[in-house]
Structures are given as C-alpha cells and as structure tokens.
Amino acid sequence: MECVVQGIIETQHVEALEILLQGLCGVHKEPLRTHELCLKSGPNLGLGASEVRLLCDLEQPEPSWTVRHVGGAMRGAGAEQISVLVRPMVESKVSKNALRLFYALGYKLDHELLRVGFAFHFQRGAQITVTVSTVSKMPKLHAIEEAEPVTPGIQLVEVTAPAPSDNYSEVAAAVSSFCEYLAPLLHLSKPGVSTGVVPTAAAAAASLMSDGGTPIL
C-alpha cells in the first residue's frame, strides 16, 4: 500500500519550496528525470482492462527500469475520514526488456510522460518521498528531447509513503502532519481532488527567499 497526496505550485515558487523542503527534511535533494510509459491490456486480454506503468530512470548513468502497478483507492467510511489517499501499490525493478516483454504479452502503449524535477527522501514518522516535477508529454513516440510541459508554468508536487496494508493509519498521519508544514506554499490533497494554487504562496515564497532558508525542524 501507499499513502499519497498531490498538489500544484507555480514554477516561480519552486525555489522557495526547495528551500523549505531542505530545511524540513534535513537531506539533500536528488535530481529526478523519469520517462513513464503507461501500458494497457489489449481489448481481448484479461477479463477486464489492466494497466501497468514502466518507469525508466534517466538520471542514472545506465537507465534503470521499474514496473509499477497501482490499484484502486481504498474506499469506505475509513477512507473518507483520512486526508490522504491509500491505495495498493507494487513495484519491481526489472532489466531493460520490460517494454518488449509487455508488448509481446499483448499490452499497448496508452500514453507516456516525462517527469523532470527533484525529490527528497527522508524519515519523519514514515519513509516519505516528496517529488516536485514538471510533467511533459511527447509529440512523437518516445521523443523525450521534444517533450513539452502539460501545464506550462505549473509543477506537480507529490508526497508518498509506503504503508503496511494492515496498519496504514500511522503512515497516513505522518504524511498528513508533514503536509501541514507546506501549507503556506501549497495545498496537498488526494489525487483527483483539485485545489489549485494557494493565495498565500507568493508571500510565503518571498519570505523564504528573503530569509535565505529555514532552520531544520
């Protein structure tokens, strides 16, 4: 399982967000450049449609691949009471033939994206990852160098944390608590719940930039 929240921030405020995150996390950022391919099963394959994502980490000297399967969000009264989305997620590192294999099995490319930005990985009540990235689409198949931002001037912020299936509450609480520190700059919510940019972002960003950073909390 994983706990997830998302939000958006204007590109002009990303530097301020980075300063805030640096202070909160106490670790250095890691560059992020991931080619994400979303594959879906052909019409005759499986009793229902299935989807799998192939992630190619382009930041490494040798590109490395991961296969990821994300399940549907947890539902019910328990899910509605928590501010983060909880969903099944399974990942597997794979060698470089994954795309060929899935094509041969009857999967088709539905869409592909390029995510470029940075990530913070840290421990704060849970193993949390914050990614800040520009999401771009490709005008031609696999044309990474020609990728264009889906939302120019806006970047996606994602906070995720793995959680055991039988006890996700603590992780959800840790993620939720951490997100409160980011509130002046952006609002984070469950994926699919649109909130837009926060009105205090500009002032908060200006404060962070003028202070030259915040002490580690």
Next chain:
Amino acid sequence: MPLKWVLHWQPNAGTTVNSQILSEVSQCVESMNGAKGGRWKSNLTYYRPILKEQANSAEYPRDFLGISLAEQPNKYYFILRGQRIVLEADSTIQTIMEKLQSYKSRVSLNFEGFQYQLGDFRLRVGKVVPSHSENVRGIVLEVEYLPVSSLEKSRQIMEEFVDIWQEAVSERSLPGHFMHMEINFGEYGLSDHYTSQHTAVQYATVMAQLIATVQSTVQLARN
C-alpha cells in the same frame, strides 16, 4: 558470477526417465568423490493468457515462462523463447502479474535435488517433477565452473569435464545420456559474461527439449 551449463537427461527412444536413473546419476557423482552438499530447488511455471474470446488465442504467446532460481531467491525471470526475450525482475513481479489478471499459471514444475562439490566444479543433480507430484518427468544436471565467468574462455574446460562425466555415466549402461544444448545467448541480448539470466534461458531451453521428448515418446507409443 561463475558460469554453468545446464544439461538434461535424454532417454533412449522408447524409454522414459525414472527415479532409478536419478539414483544412478547421483551415485555416479559420488563415485567421482563429489562432496555432497545441501538441497537445491528451482521452479518453472508456464503462463497462459486469460482471454475474452478464445478465437484469437494465436495472437498471444504460448511459451511464456516464469522461473525462480535457487541461486537468486529474491528474483524472478520471465522468458518468451519464441521472441528471444528474457527479463530479470524482483520477486514482486509475480504479485504484479497476479494483480493484472491477464495471464495465469498453467503448469508448474520443480527442479530439485542435491548439490555436490568436485574441486572447482559445483554440480547440481535434480529431478524434474510437477508441483504437488512426485512423478519424475526429467533429470537435469547443472555443471558450474567456479573460477570463471566468461562463456568462451571456459568452453574448453567445460567440454573436457562433460566428456569425463559422460564417460562415467556410460559405464552404468543407463538407457539414455546427458545432453547440452548450444544456445545463442546473443539473440537474447546477453553477453559473454555469465549471469542468472543465462541460467533462466538454459532452463527454458531444457524444458522445450523435455516436452519434445515426451511428445515423441507418446507418438511412438501410439504408432
């Protein structure tokens, strides 16, 4: 990692493999002063597609295999022989395949037995049995040469060892012999430097040969 050759037992025409042959083979290793070690076990699974319409089944691969190897307990290997594709993955890939519900396990076979040390060589003698069954469907022999990882550089010494081994087995007048299949690993995108992906490809090839042998035995019986 050290390279290995995976040999399989090829029964003479009209005969089948059985536990007695397996026992003789094990005794042969021990007679060569092979120091018996622990047990080993690998598994191979055939997957078939789950389709809404069976009419189009030819569009999907019939040779989709998954393999877990004793030497790599945290990895899983997928192979499509017809398309010369091999994939190494974390074991969690099996969970992903279950969740996708597009392919399901059809037949599962275990390769299991004991390993032996003979100087710089490590041998694994194993029976091939369907999961949840004790019927011996085949015999495999892994010959691993520990000092070397290069397939080409080790070729001569491996051939010499296998010749000695074949001679030792032939003295027992068993109804068959061990075979080593030459594989073009380059077609799978694999290099001269040996890896567990090479082992997975060898097992897939051995299985294809075992199936062909069983099918020809059945055909002979019918004729």
